[in-house]
Amino acid sequence: MEDVRTDGRSCEEYRQVEVECGVVSNTSGSSRLRLLNTEVIVGVKAEMGNPSPSHPNEGRLEFMVDFSANASPEFEGRGGDDLSVEMSTRFAEVFRTQSVLDLVSLGIIDGQCCWILYVDIVVLECGGNLLDAMSLAVKAALANTRIPKVTVLKDSEGGEDIEVSDDPDGYNTLNIDMVPLFVTLSKIGQRHVVDATLEEECCCSASLVTSVDSSGKFTGVVKKGTSSLSNESLHEMLQASFQDNYLP
């Protein structure tokens, strides 16, 4: 069988990726990504809030996916809601894994105050393979995120005050080395492909969404679609996701 797809790519080849960082000026970090027809903008806002009672010394990330009605007619009105919940869950799930991001560094005062990073993903154009594109854009936006330096001052009565640095260079950046990328493998006929286009997604009966980090570790795998996979293809697909982790 020849390793050529309808658009001339081989089965395990991505489309051309363009990433641009810092595109939205009033966010803490942002990025815009184009994967041929797929276009995504990600904005990260850092805000102070209350930590969750179960992890009092850690900050957290909140994901929100928004589908522009321009991206595809089916997203009009509340059409994209289910998909948006599904995708933000996938992100939240992956970032809950220890060692993806150092969440402790986002804590400010134990049990009282922490940084919450609101990650808003806007899909402007949908040309297939949304999750992979989003994860790449999220990683770029997080790399670009600047979190102001804060100092905790103790006053005489034992109370605590937070002072945010007003020095424009006084910011911290996040260590994004371990932030994983999604690799979606779509099973079409007897083969699997990466970076499926819209047409390919229509023909695909089952896919495997894996998230892989730079050290070659899975941080999450989920099977989607209404068909089942044989052991061999499952094994092959997992193997492929490992190899495909060559992206920036």
Place this chain on the structure above:
Amino acid sequence: MPVDKKRITGPEETQSPLLFQKYDKSSVILVDENGKRQDERDANDCRPIFMKAGVVSQAQGSAYIELGKTKVICAVYGPREVLRREDFSMTGILKCDFKFATFSCPVRRKFQPDTEEREFALIIEQALSPAVCLHKFPKSQVDINIKVLENDGSALSAAIICSSVALSDAAVEMYDVVTACSLRLSEDTMLLDPTYQEEVTSIRGDSNANLTIGLLPSINQTSAMLQKGHIDCDRLLKWTPLKSFLHYLLPSRCPSLLVFCLTTQRIADLYGGLSENLPHGPRVPQEVGHKQTPTGERNGTRRRKMIAVSKNGKREQNDRRQN
């Protein structure tokens, strides 16, 4: 926060007493030096399973499963008309409603379905779809309602097994009964069918992952896979738990399936031998105006294809016409 006018509301802010309990996290171990887990199991042991079909009198089909202390109940309604217009489809669809009971977990759950519950519902839908003959009931849907009454780990796999048994109890035509199993992977251990404590305990080190796989045993294909947490690609692929894990899930080796077979056999024996391997004969749908099945066949002559269990424990496909 808007006030929930449809429920009796308590105070706005409540905290679980577990947050105030003092215990040393570092002392928690998964496996002791003899290779035994906290509940005296070996790493490859499943917990005892209890299963019963036909527990909800109002439903077309239902099942209840206990996996150790994990308790799940599932009821199946349908096939019936699609409720939402946008769900219309020329093949049948499965609609899954998955909910943890508020008191099922150590920390109280909310009434509104959270993201985890929605995700599980989707995974169960997709795990069962390949096993159901969806083309047999076009333009209609089967509702699968799942309630986890107690979550002591492996809730998703219990729910998958339970719902596929409920589907077969509802005489929905199926190619196969889906079975599932969970696995806890950490640095040097691999625990089958983890308890809640084992699922949430994280050991310092690189690999801490939970893996759930749903399998169609007769064609040996994976219909669901969910992995959360860190795990080495190499480990998952090469010398790995995955292979041996899938191996466990093979019909001959899979403990949960084996027990399932035994349970069905027990039910079968109870109800007069193998010719009636499910507790009920064909059920007449209870709703009025549903005298005909959506496939157009009369109830009495509905063909049922199901998995039977013969006395020697082997499985066989059984395609028969019931009158």
Place this chain on the structure above:
Amino acid sequence: MTQPPSKYAVVDHLFYPMMGTIGNADGSALVKLGNTTVICGIKAEFSAPLLDEPTKGYLVPNVELPPLCSSQFKSGPPGDQAQVVSQLIDNIVKSSKLINLESLCIAEGTLCWVLHCDMICLDYEGNVVDACLLSLLAALKNVLLPDVRIVEDSGLAVTSEKSTIPLDLSSHPVSTSFVVFDDSILLADPTKEEETMATGVVTIVTTEDGNLCAVHKPGGSPLPVNKMQDCIARSKERANKVRKLLEKTFKSSKG
């Protein structure tokens, strides 16, 4: 019709309670009335008491009729019937003084227990009120709360690892529902079929000292006074039987 409706027939379905079924709940019970199954789980949490009632805790009962229990219910927020039953149970809990809310207070004005009592119907075949109230009572009976200590200097609460303290129930209200067919036939413990065909429903709640605690008759065909008295007498008789059974189950679940 499963049972021939003879005049004044009082047919008790097989009644079957089970206590302490859910390990993760602080108290739980499963009640089966015929096919109708209700499970009640109680979760205790901390909260601050209300400003105008600083010495009282909370008991929050909620009834859930999920799509699982019958095809007539939809998923989503509770429907009309679930709201009515929840409200009725809340009223019964309040009026019968089932539990002394002051015993749920840990530190006056700052900390108290909230008992979230969630009753979930697993199989809906009529008479869900009786089953819910019974499951609530049975679950409350086996609630065990941990011991709470407040550390002097930090003001934080510390709970003991083992839960040992039972609740102090001051009364045991038991309800009996009847359906009325054109003011001539009374049936106790109605099935779903009987409920839909009947012309009226009446629920009578009595406490163990023989007092009437609540009478709930939401419209329907009018009921003559002597029939009503008949209902009350029957419900007292049945409630005593139920209480004895409950006590027996409670003892056997402990021993």
